[in-house]
Amino acid sequence: MKELNIAVVGATGAVGQEILKVIEERKVPFKSLRMLASSRSAGKEITFMEKTYTVEETTLDAFKGVDVALFAGGPASRAFGRDVQAAGTVVIDNSSTFRLEEDVPLIIPEVNGEAAKNHKGLIASPNCSTTLLVGAINPLHQKAGVKRIIVSTYQAVSGAGAAGLTELEDQSRQILDHKPIHLDVFQHQIAFNLIPHIDVWQEEDYSKEETKVLHETHKILDAPDMAITVTAVRVPVMRSHAESVYVEFENPLSPDEAREILAAAPRVVLQDKPHDNIYPMPITATGSDDIYVGRIRKDLYNDHALNLWACFDQIRKGAATNTVQILELLLEKDWI
Amino acid sequence: MKELNIAVVGATGAVGQEILKVIEERKVPFKSLRMLASSRSAGKEITFMEKTYTVEETTLDAFKGVDVALFAGGPASRAFGRDVQAAGTVVIDNSSTFRLEEDVPLIIPEVNGEAAKNHKGLIASPNCSTTLLVGAINPLHQKAGVKRIIVSTYQAVSGAGAAGLTELEDQSRQILDHKPIHLDVFQHQIAFNLIPHIDVWQEEDYSKEETKVLHETHKILDAPDMAITVTAVRVPVMRSHAESVYVEFENPLSPDEAREILAAAPRVVLQDKPHDNIYPMPITATGSDDIYVGRIRKDLYNDHALNLWACFDQIRKGAATNTVQILELLLEKDWI
Structure with a gap:
């Protein structure tokens, strides 16, 4: 080489x-x-x-x-x-x-x-939230054709760089020690809190993080008509993002078929044994290059839809x- | 009296x-x-x-x-x-x-x-996640008729009682001090982590927390056919829950109409000025009896649907x- x-x-x-x-x-x-x-x-x-x-x-x-x-x-x-x-x-x-x-x-x-x-x-x-979403759903898209995505993100502070990591750590200590907190990187306290605001605001009151996932997914999958709704939320987690995804397909796809496809997909790891407490989580994804997918469930109201939960290391694969x-x-x- | x-x-x-x-x-x-x-x-x-x-x-x-x-x-x-x-x-x-x-x-x-x-x-x-969802959407439901809900929860540790609060605090300290953590209340480390698992597992691999929200919402709204999909996730937050909600109505409803309805609804507080960094968050909801709703956006792919973000104190109104x-x-x- x-x-x-x-x-x-x-x-x-x-x-x-x-x-x-x-x-x-x-x-x-x-x-x-x-x-x-x-x-x-x-x-x-x-x-x-x-x-x-x-x-x-x-x-x-x-x-x-x-x-x-x-x-x-x-x-x-x-x-x-x-x-x-x-x-x-x-x-x-x-x-x-x-x-x-x-x-x-x-x-x-x-x-x-x-x-x-x-x-x-x-x-x-791509943006890290795009890579997580597209990495997780593309193997299913190739099989059954994704029509509709509704995704809520749970995004680690590492998305804001090393300073984001320091801020979460510092604020966590300050709160545990009952001391005043310092704000620098994030709009509000992030320790023990949730902030539904990542990047600047765009048309229709979507955040830029939310519109990035929309437009980048369209481009990567060459699917400009795919209907995608994103809600992006910062959570007090160090460096692995997660996403709760509702995904509707052109053709029906069962949870078992989805599991089989994901288990065989490159750079995707299926973690879907909820009864054994096995599902993707930031602490187990951290340090890895893979995209973890689990909590795969058929939608009870749409037999062309599945729900899933994905997680990966934002600094690495993200x-x-x-x-x-x-x-x-x-x-x-x-x-x- | x-x-x-x-x-x-x-x-x-x-x-x-x-x-x-x-x-x-x-x-x-x-x-x-x-x-x-x-x-x-x-x-x-x-x-x-x-x-x-x-x-x-x-x-x-x-x-x-x-x-x-x-x-x-x-x-x-x-x-x-x-x-x-x-x-x-x-x-x-x-x-x-x-x-x-x-x-x-x-x-x-x-x-x-x-x-x-x-x-x-x-x-x-009701279950706290039900109260947050129904409290936030019912005023809109009365106006436009809710057909479909897709909700992802961000649930505080207080849902597991006082021991849950202690566990998050103790584990946070242990991790910041690079000490071994103790697990007692939750299935996995909750500090700086996310756990997509609340209560026991039920049919179709939904958790009991997820099915509770489904069945309780049906009962409270006397709407047994309302299509509701829930993903319930525990987050490292002390005592206020949040929910990312996609809601589809029988009749079209604009974000401005929704804001007007919610601002007038009893026990609901509209917090929706994203450009001023104002939206519901656990740290501002804590200690209050109200249900906070914000991030109201029209869905870009369904003119009968809105997206919103709601938050409340799980121990109080929950x-x-x-x-x-x-x-x-x-x-x-x-x-x-």
């Missing part, structure tokens, strides 16, 4: 750090590795696979000689993404900046990997792992 | 303690008050409205001379409910024991108070307050 010169942009953040871990674990071949971040982090040292790297400031010059740049997310994508692409480096971007642009494939490798084939040098990785898997796909298929 | 001899059964538990608070706050008139609990708690002293009461063991004899007994929930309901009723004491019961029995009205006073009129001496208060409000209803209407 080719060995590439790789840059990780946002290498010091929660997702960037996880991208490095995933590169090591999955033995992604590389010739050289460049660690880029904002000027604030430039000069820091990162030890990775027994070698020490100095973090460099993200500038256009810093991408010279880089074959592929993995952008962890954040403002660097908008500031540099298109220029880096134009300069000949392949960009794999985890931010929302380019996801809906027409010349940018939006890729979950096991779902629509083929769409990356004719990429123009910029490929996007961000870092999917980004690296896109790179692996390009390498395997010789699309880079 | 009549002054009654009242017994509180389960007076030392989380709900029993809150029933006492609500009696004081709402100035419910009483001639005498008896504090009953299990033999384990008998002999304890409770100071209430500047008077000290000794907790007595719940036995059939202990109800002699009692006009109305408020059962907080738990095994005492099954053990004593019917016998106490037969002995002439009016029972208002917060447990699930009798809710679906034909001779037992299941009452949310502002929703179906009239159904308590011809009670036979035993009246039930249990203690509704139980006391049933007593107030009987007193006001002279049905006791």
Whole structure:
């Protein structure tokens, strides 16, 4: 397999750090590795696979000689993404900046990997809530055709980066110790609370997180008419998202058929033995690259519908792992 | 107003303690008050409205001379409910024991108070998740006729009583301090986790919590054909439940109409200014007797449907307050 010169942009953040871990674990071949971040982090040292790297400031010059740049997310994508692409480096971007642009494939490798084939040098990785939803339902969609989705999310604080994790931990301590809490990342206290507000507000009072899942799912599944309703809620969980999903199909699909399909699907793990207390949960999904699906039940009022509960590690498959898997796909298929 | 001899059964538990608070706050008139609990708690002293009461063991004899007994929930309901009723004491019961029995009205006073009129001496208060759902949607149902509900719950640990609260607090500390956690009340770690499993499993792999909401809603709204799908999830929140609700009506209903109806509905508070970060949340609902509703959005794929987010204090309106409000209803209407 080719060995590439790789840059990780946002290498010091929660997702960037996880991208490095995933590169090591999955033995992604590389010739050289460049660690880029904002000027604030430039000069820091990162030890990775027994070698020490100095973090460099993200500038256009810093991408010279880089074959592929993995952008962890954040403002660097908008500031540099298109220029880096134009300069000949392949960009794999985890931010929302380019996801809906027409010349940018939006890729979950096991779902629509083929769409990356004719990429123009910029490929996007989806929003974490989209990846969880589409990863869980696509195997069923291929079999029975999804018509309608109603999904309520239970989203971990890691979606707001390392600062989100710190805020939940700090506030939890402050509340347990009966001390005043500090608000910084979230609109309200998140410890022992629920906040039905993720990202800014859009048309019809949907949040941007909710509309992202709608539009990104349409694009990934090439199903612009699929009816999708999303309610996005932040919960006091560290780093794994969950979703409660009602899904209606063109054709009837029994829970047993759904279980069989999901058990055989790549990168999906069926956890559906409720009588043994086995179902997806954040604490068991954390640290894994898989999408866990369980609580599969027939809808009592629609024999074309099922209900299910899905969970995955937001920092890994929701961000870092999917980004690296896109790179692996390009390498395997010789699309880079 | 009549002054009654009242017994509180389960007076030392989380709900029993809150029933006492609500009696004081709402100035419910009483001639005498008896504090009953299990033999384990008998002999304890409770100071209430500047008077000290000794907790007595719940036995059939202990109800002699009692006009109305408020059962907080738990095994005492099954053990004593019917016998106490037969002995002439009016029972208002917060447990699930009798809710679906034909001779037992299941009452949310502002929703179906009239159904308590011809009670036979035993009246039930609904499951907390039912009260939140029905309390939030009934004003809209009266206007536009609810056909279909798909609800995902976000349920606080207080639903498992005082021990649930202690377990979340203890586990949160243990995890923050990197110590081993103790499991007692819940099937799995609840701190910083989500558990899609409340109560035992029933037909079609729905949990009993999920089927309770279905059957109790049918009974309260006298709408046995209403299509209701429930996913019940325990979340690491202390004492306020939330629900993400998709609701489809016989007749079209706009978000503005829904807001107007809810703003005027008794015991419902509209909190729907997302651009000002105002929406229902556990931390703002806690301690209140109201049902908070917000995030009202038209469904983008069904002009007969709305989506909303509701929240309330599980120990108060979800249990203690509704139980006391049933007593107030009987007193006001002279049905006791």
